[in-house]
Amino acid sequence: MEPANKPSMRIVVIGGLPCSGKSTLATRLRARCSLPVLCKDETKEALFDRLGSGDRAWSKRLSLAAYDIMFAQAEELLRCGGGCIVEGNFRAHEHRERFARLQTAGAAFLQVFCHAQPAVLISRFHERAHSGRRHAGHVDVASLQEIENEIASASQQPLPLAGSVIDCDTTHDWQTAIDAAVEQVLTELNAAGARGSKETP
Secondary structure: OOOOOOHHHEEEEEEEOOOOOHHHHHHHHHOOOOOOEEEHHHHHHHHHHHHOOOOHHHHHHHHHHHHHHHHHHHHHHHHOOOOEEEEEOOOHHHHHHHHHHHHHOOOEEEEEEEEOOHHHHHHHHHHHHOOOOOOHHHOOOOOHHHHHHHHHHOOOOOOOOOOEEEEEEOOOOHHHHHHHHHHHHHHHHHHHHHHHHHHOO
């Protein structure tokens, strides 16, 4: 397998709590770069469409399945010599081994850490839950108290991954913060590509 610092082996990891701007950032990157984008909620919603919606426990089961599928897809892309963008509410204690497997397979991580003040995230989640914009399978309204408690008690920190971290604080002008993070990711990817070109015989 080619060295992990080759640009084609780059994995951009977009993480953070719910409503911190992850999906918006992933969508904007999808339009600006050539890496495939793997989003947990997109995979989960495809599972809802195929297997049906249920209660909160069912939603959690499909979340686990969606992460399994996403990490498997990322590993397959690495085996084929390609990188990707992965987006989700990653938890270090749950996903440590899966990220370690990606690194062993040749990944070089670039992490984008999305975060905001807890009160802002909770307000956004309440608004989104009642907006009708999300797939009904997420059962957001029924999950309000659980998610609010998770946000309020969470220690917002980047994942303990090797590689650079781009900080994206969306507390205030979140649109500008996300656009700035997109530009930083593109700059890092272009720089990695330039280094890879120089190292190619």
